[in-house]
Amino acid sequence: MTRRRFFAAAVLLTLLVAGVASYYASSHPDGLLYVAGQTGFEDAAEDSATADSPLAGYQTRGVGSERLSGALAGVAGVALVGLIGGGLFWMLRRRDERPDTSGSGD
């Protein structure tokens, strides 16, 4: 598999997970919140300062359909992480002094 094809497939898979599969995720509380409820420190939790963000709770504000709202938030999150992470890692990478002889398609 060429590198280009590998990356295309991985990006597609990531978008499908965030945009489609996420709708079917379990809505039960996660392990920490469940234990907090069981042992009695659940009420110590406070609303996040970003609880009013347009993407809070992985839902896009103003979009009626829960499926579409979640899909948009998921894809927006992937795009943001990709931009910030991609930019950061590209900036930090070790510049290769040797000329690239492996060919662009590899």
Add this chain to the structure above:
Amino acid sequence: MHVPDGFLDAPTSLATGLIAAAGIAVALRGTRRELDDRTAPMAGLVATFVFAAQMINFPVGAGTSGHLMGGALAAVLVGPWSAVLCLSVVLLVQGLMMADGGITALGTNITLMGLVTVAVGWTTFVLMRRVLAARPTAVPIAAAVGAFLSVPAAALVFTLLFSVGGQAPVDLSRVVVAMLGWHTLIGLGEAAVTGLVVASVIATRPDLVYGARPLLAVPTLEIRTPAPDPETTR
């Protein structure tokens, strides 16, 4: 495992914030050694995949759920220092944009899911890689073991932090038993997803797996001589 605001008091949150900042500072230096032109895009990709995978809560027992944390997965795919930065970017976007994990708890979450899971996952992976046969097929198994242990380890460190700065008077022995119990189960899911993803990348592009690089055979030039007589080779 995303800790909301309010669970831990201000001094503890400040302390974990300083630990997280120090960890990121060291990781910024370490990442330069891990990434080059070929692998830097892979690190960005791993960050987005971890973000997406963290949206998938899978049910665990009655009434609770877990999702991939991804520290061990990211460490095996792109190296431990890059993994710390991958998880930090994911947790930053989740905290700021999705209100998943608190803002004052951001340092706690980076410490637990960015530092503890990567450290435990990567150390276990390296030990397992040494124990298992030195073949690329051993990499997904070693990654799964590291992933499995990384989850209860993070749960244990949370309980430690809660024993220092917890904002509710609760029975700590009950907290530690429940946290370890449930997160051992969640760790099985972490191991399954991590093993599967690492195995898929090993099967297609093993050269893109940081943790497999020491095991990949160095391709040597081979001199092939043409068969002298076609009849004998048939």
